[in-house]
Amino acid sequence: MRPDDRKYTRTHEWVKIDGDSALVGITDFAVQELCSGNEGDLVYCDLPEPGRALEVGETFGEIESVKAVADLNAPIAGTVLEVNVEIEEHLEVLANDPFGRGWMVKIQPKSKSIDGSDLLDAAAYEKHVATQEH
Amino acid sequence: MKKTSLHDTHVELGARLVDFGGWRMPVQYGSILDEVKTVRTAAGLFDLGHMGRFRVEGPDAVALVDRVATNHCARIPVGAIRYSLFCTAEGFPIDDLLIYRDPAGVFLVVNASNTPADLAWLRAHSGGLDARVVDETEETAMLAIQGPRALEILRRVASGGDLDGLRYYRFAFGTVCGLPKTRISRTGYTGEDGFEVYLPFAEGPRVWRELLAAGSAAGLRPIGLGARDTLRLEAGMPLYGHEIDGEHDPLEAGLAFGIAFTPEKGDFVGRAALEGRRDRPSARRLVGITTAGPRVPRRGYPLFQGMDEVGVVCSGSMSPTIATNIATAYVARGRDVPGQELELEIRDRRQPCTVCELPFYSRTRKTQR
Numbered sequence: 001m002r003p004d005d006r007k008y009t010r011t012h013e014w015v016k017i018d019g020d021s022a023l024v025g026i027t028d029f030a031v032q033e034l035c036s037g038n039e040g041d042l043v044y045c046d047l048p049e050p051g052r053a054l055e056v057g058e059t060f061g062e063i064e065s066v067k068a069v070a071d072l073n074a075p076i077a078g079t080v081l082e083v084n085v086e087i088e089e090h091l092e093v094l095a096n097d098p099f100g101r102g103w104m105v106k107i108q109p110k111s112k113s114i115d116g117s118d119l120l121d122a123a124a125y126e127k128h129v130a131t132q133e134h
Numbered sequence: 135m136k137k138t139s140l141h142d143t144h145v146e147l148g149a150r151l152v153d154f155g156g157w158r159m160p161v162q163y164g165s166i167l168d169e170v171k172t173v174r175t176a177a178g179l180f181d182l183g184h185m186g187r188f189r190v191e192g193p194d195a196v197a198l199v200d201r202v203a204t205n206h207c208a209r210i211p212v213g214a215i216r217y218s219l220f221c222t223a224e225g226f227p228i229d230d231l232l233i234y235r236d237p238a239g240v241f242l243v244v245n246a247s248n249t250p251a252d253l254a255w256l257r258a259h260s261g262g263l264d265a266r267v268v269d270e271t272e273e274t275a276m277l278a279i280q281g282p283r284a285l286e287i288l289r290r291v292a293s294g295g296d297l298d299g300l301r302y303y304r305f306a307f308g309t310v311c312g313l314p315k316t317r318i319s320r321t322g323y324t325g326e327d328g329f330e331v332y333l334p335f336a337e338g339p340r341v342w343r344e345l346l347a348a349g350s351a352a353g354l355r356p357i358g359l360g361a362r363d364t365l366r367l368e369a370g371m372p373l374y375g376h377e378i379d380g381e382h383d384p385l386e387a388g389l390a391f392g393i394a395f396t397p398e399k400g401d402f403v404g405r406a407a408l409e410g411r412r413d414r415p416s417a418r419r420l421v422g423i424t425t426a427g428p429r430v431p432r433r434g435y436p437l438f439q440g441m442d443e444v445g446v447v448c449s450g451s452m453s454p455t456i457a458t459n460i461a462t463a464y465v466a467r468g469r470d471v472p473g474q475e476l477e478l479e480i481r482d483r484r485q486p487c488t489v490c491e492l493p494f495y496s497r498t499r500k501t502q503r
Contacts, residue, residue: 036150038165043452044428062481064430066166066452067360 001126002027003099007075007119010128014099015075015107017114023103024075026063029129031094034065039095041066047083047104054078056117060105063094076114078107138183139275139338147356154359155246157184162358167454169361170368173324174455176353177281179345180362182330183338186249187271188256190240194263199240202259202403203233204384206394210235215303215319217392219384220255225407227378228255230392232321234305241317243276245374259403275338279345279354280328280365282497287349288329291341292318297329311341323362325369325496364451367460370422370493376433376449377420377462384408386416386464388492418445419470422492423461423478427485431461431478438477438484444469445476455495465489 002008006016012030016023035041044064054060054074061072083105087093094102120128135158144151149160160181162169172178190199199207205218212235220228229248234241244252249271256267279288288310289297295308295318305319310331322328333341346354363373372378377387384393385408393408423431431450436443445465453460461478469476474489 035165036162038162038168040165040167043430046429066364066430067161069430069432 002122004122006099007114007117007121008125008128009073009075009119011071011073013073013075015114015119017109018106020108021081022076022078022107022109022114024105024107025098025103026072026094027125027129028098029132030070031098034063034068034070035095037095039092042091042094045087045091045094045104047072047088048080050080050082052080054080054107072104074107075119076107076117077110079110080105081108082106136184136272138181139335140181140183140342143339143342144181144356149356149358152359155184156249157246159184160356160358161360163356166358166360166364167452169355169357170364170454172353172355173281173326173357173361173365175282176355177279177283177287177328177349178324178357178361179342179349179354180278180280180357181338181342182276182278184246185271185276186242186244186246186252186269187274187276187332188242188244188253189268189270190242190256190265191268192239192263192265194265195239196235198256198260198263198265198267199233199242200400200402201263202256203231204393204402204404204408205233206396206399207233207235207240209394209398212237213304213306215305215321217389219378219389219392220252221384221404221408222380223403223407225383225404225411226380227374227382227384228252228380230372230374230378230389234317234319248374273335275333275335275341276330277333277338277342277345278322278328278330279349280322280324280326280357281354282327283349283352283354284326284328287345287352287354288318288331290348291344302327311337311344313337313341323369323371324365325371325493326365327497363449364453367449367451367462368453368455368493368495370462370496372420372462373449382420382464383411383416385411386418387420415467418464418466420448420462420492421465421470421472422490422494423447423450423463423476423487424456424490424494425459425461425478425485425487427459427478427487429478429480429485430459431463431487436479437463437465437487438479439469447478453494460494461487462492
C-alpha cells in the first residue's frame with residue numbers, strides 16, 4: 001500500500017499537504033513505467049521556476065528516460081514556492097524514495113482544502129494502478 | 135499479438151514486453167544503457183523472431199526480386215547479402231530489406247510491421263513470372279549475436295560454415311547447436327561485428343539457452359529492442375518509420391548505395407521516379423545531430439537556425455558509447471554541413487546542437503562517409 005497521508009492523480013502524481021504548503025511528486029508506478037526499475041535509465045527532469053502559477057492539471061515539467069518522456073501535471077492549483085534541486089543531479093532519488101526525498105515541487109495551494117477534488121486517496125489509486133499493470 | 139519462439143523465455147528472464155510491429159517483444163531485460171554497453175564491450179543476444187522472412191522460389195525468383203527491389207539481385211554473388219528497398223512507383227519507400235542470394239532462389243528479411251504489405255506487394259508484381267514467395271516468418275526463429283566477442287562465442291556452438299572466414303554481409307550454411315544447414319550471416323543492426331542465425335521455430339529456445347551458456351563467461355547477455363534502437367542509431371543505420379518512410383526519398387536518406395541505376399538492372403518499381411530525382415540535389419538531407427544539452431532529441435522535434443525552421447528529428451537517444459545525446463534529422467541543404475550549429479526546440483525551449491555526418495560509431499564500417 002502506498003502512503004495514505006496524501007492524494008494521487010490518475011496520471012501518477014501525488015500531493016501531500018504540509019502545513020501551509022503542499023509537496024508534489026510522482027509515484028513509484030510512474031518511475032517504474034519510465035525506467036523499469038533501472039534508475040540509471042532516467043536521464044532528465046525538467047522542473048518549473050519558483051513563482052510560477054499552476055492550474056489543476058497544468059503541465060509543470062517533464063521527466064525523461066532513455067526511451068520515454070512523461071509530462072508532470074499539477075494535482076492542485078497554486079504557486080510554485082520551491083523545487084527539489086537534488087533531483088536534477090540525482091535522478092536515482094526518484095527511484096529510491098519517490099514519496100519522500102523524491103518530492104519535486106513545493107506549492108502554495110490556491111485553496112486551503114484538497115478534499116472534494118478529483119484526486120484519489122491511496123486505496124482508490126491502488127485500484128487505478130491495478131487496471132494499468134500489464 | 136504474435137509471439138516469437140522465445141516469448142516464454144523472455145517472461146522467465148523478467149523482460150519488459152511491448153507490442154512492436156504486431157509482436158510481443160522484449161524492450162529490455164535490465165537497464166537499456168547497460169545493455170548498449172554490453173554489446174559494445176562484450177556481446178549481446180537478440181530475439182529477432184519478429185523480422186519478416188521470405189523465401190522466393192522458382193526459376194524466376196531473381197527476376198521477381200529485381201522487378202520489385204531497388205538493388206540488383208542478379209548481380210549479387212551466391213552467398214552474399216545486399217541492402218535494398220521496395221519503393222512505390224513514385225519512388226518512395228514501402229520498406230527496406232536485406233536480400234540473401236541463395237544457391238537456388240532468394241531469401242529476404244524485411245521489417246516486422248511491413249511484412250504483410252511486402253508479401254502482398256511482391257505477389258502483386260509476380261505476374262508472368264514463374265516464382266512464388268513463401269512467408270516463413272512464423273515457422274522459423276531468428277537470433278542475432280552481436281559484439282566484439284560474438285565470433286568466439288558462436289564458434290563454441292557452431293561447426294562448418296567457416297565463421298572466421300565469413301566476411302561482413304556474407305552468409306553460409308553451417309551447424310549450430312547440432313542443427314545442420316543453418317543459415318548464418320555476418321550481419322547485424324548494431325555497428326558491431328556479429329552474426330544472425332535462422333532456425334526452425336521450435337529450436338529457438340534451445341539455441342538461445344545454449345548460446346547464453348556458452349557465452350555468459352565472456353559477457354554475453356540478452357538484449358532488448360530498446361538497446362537495439364540505440365545501437366542502430368549510434369551506427370547510423372536507418373529504421374523504417376523513422377529515417378525511412380513514404381514521405382522521404384531514399385536518396386535524401388543517403389540510401390543510394392541500395393539502388394542500382396545501371397542499364398543491366400532493368401526496370402523496377404520506382405526506377406523512373408528515382409532516376410528523375412537522382413541528379414537534382416534534394417532540398418534536405420539526413421544527417422546526425424549531437425547535443426550537449428540535457429534533453430534527449432525525439433522524433434518530430436524541430437530544428438531551428440534563428441527564426442528559420444531548418445529540420446526535424448527522426449530518431450534520438452542518449453548515446454552511452456559517445457556519452458552525449460544524439461539524433462538523426464532531416465536538415466535543409468546549406469545547413470547540413472558538419473559543424474553547423476543549430477537549435478533543437480523542445481516544447482517552447484531551445485537547446486543548442488551541432489550537425490555531424492553519420493554514423494556516430496561503427497566498428498564494422500571502417501571508412502566513415
